Amino acid sequence: MSIAVTFDEVGHQALPSASEAGPASKRIVVTYGFWIFLLSDIVMFSALFAAYAVLVHATAGGPAGAQLFNQRSAAIETACLLASSYTCGMMSLAVGSRRRAATYVFAAVTFVLGAAFLALELHEFAGMIAIGATPQRSAFLSAFFTLVGCHGLHVTAGLIWLVVMMAQVAVMGFRPSASRRLLCFALFWHALDIIWVGLFTVVYLMGVAP
Amino acid sequence: MTDTHYDRGPGDTLPFAQAQAQAPSGVVIYTVGLFLAVILTATSFWAANTSLLWAPGVPLGLAVLAIAQIGVHLVFFLHITTGPDNTNNVLALAFGMLIVTLVIGGSLWIMTNLNANMMPSAELMNLQMQH
Numbered sequence: 001m002s003i004a005v006t007f008d009e010v011g012h013q014a015l016p017s018a019s020e021a022g023p024a025s026k027r028i029v030v031t032y033g034f035w036i037f038l039l040s041d042i043v044m045f046s047a048l049f050a051a052y053a054v055l056v057h058a059t060a061g062g063p064a065g066a067q068l069f070n071q072r073s074a075a076i077e078t079a080c081l082l083a084s085s086y087t088c089g090m091m092s093l094a095v096g097s098r099r100r101a102a103t104y105v106f107a108a109v110t111f112v113l114g115a116a117f118l119a120l121e122l123h124e125f126a127g128m129i130a131i132g133a134t135p136q137r138s139a140f141l142s143a144f145f146t147l148v149g150c151h152g153l154h155v156t157a158g159l160i161w162l163v164v165m166m167a168q169v170a171v172m173g174f175r176p177s178a179s180r181r182l183l184c185f186a187l188f189w190h191a192l193d194i195i196w197v198g199l200f201t202v203v204y205l206m207g208v209a210p
Numbered sequence: 211m212t213d214t215h216y217d218r219g220p221g222d223t224l225p226f227a228q229a230q231a232q233a234p235s236g237v238v239i240y241t242v243g244l245f246l247a248v249i250l251t252a253t254s255f256w257a258a259n260t261s262l263l264w265a266p267g268v269p270l271g272l273a274v275l276a277i278a279q280i281g282v283h284l285v286f287f288l289h290i291t292t293g294p295d296n297t298n299n300v301l302a303l304a305f306g307m308l309i310v311t312l313v314i315g316g317s318l319w320i321m322t323n324l325n326a327n328m329m330p331s332a333e334l335m336n337l338q339m340q341h
Contacts, residue, residue: 024217027219028219028222032299035220035299035302040306043313046309046314050314053317054318082251083244085287086241090237090240093237186221193283193287194280197280197283198276201254205255205258206258208258
């Protein structure tokens, strides 16, 4: 990794070790704490994944995944979320070099892609509910709506957070507190994409595969 | 700013002075990550729909592709590396993955065993599982 190499080139002999250097900076402590939160969030999702995997055949005579899921729409949702993860990374770079206009542009693209993902997902839910595939219909559908809906709620929270962060950048600029929060937001957004990778594989691909 | 050998926060790249010199390579890292992720995603969708592959092996292949893509996201988007400044992040990640494995693997294992051992007939299993 080029980053690791250049970091090492700074010269180890001149640098005190982490224990000699005193407490870590707030930026490191905050992002590490947020990383722990994200991992616990992923552990929560793993329980929902386990519930879904156990209940996937418990359709109670109702519709199964193969009849309900549309791979085309799942593919578009995946593309939206992956692209928004990329633009979120571009936004992080813009924040790192304090380019305000680029930050706004990439945040806007990230927001639009995230909102498109959410709109597609809600459209899919609405279509399922319209044909009677509601969460009450079977254990399989309860688990499906809990798992996918929980991810959708996270995306909604992320979109609200992004708007709040842009308001903070507009008011406060890139002061350390704002750029810490932006870094946490970027972590959150990338973690959502990681969960979606598991989700589209388990729900939309394995569920439809013969 | 005094240079000290601190740990690096997850998702963080470098202090500002170095980050500016690194700006182009940051774009390259994200772009390589996107490229790999797109390839893995496209392969997943292809594998789930093709008839060229041996069908019973497809779910395992999909799982491998998903885990590979999660690795790509961790390295290229979340900047989790094996560097000495990332030890804490990697350890936390390892503990998280341990719990995830226990929860998912344990649930599937015990429920498969229950279904196999405690349900005498397929009809009864349907009664049990379909309500």
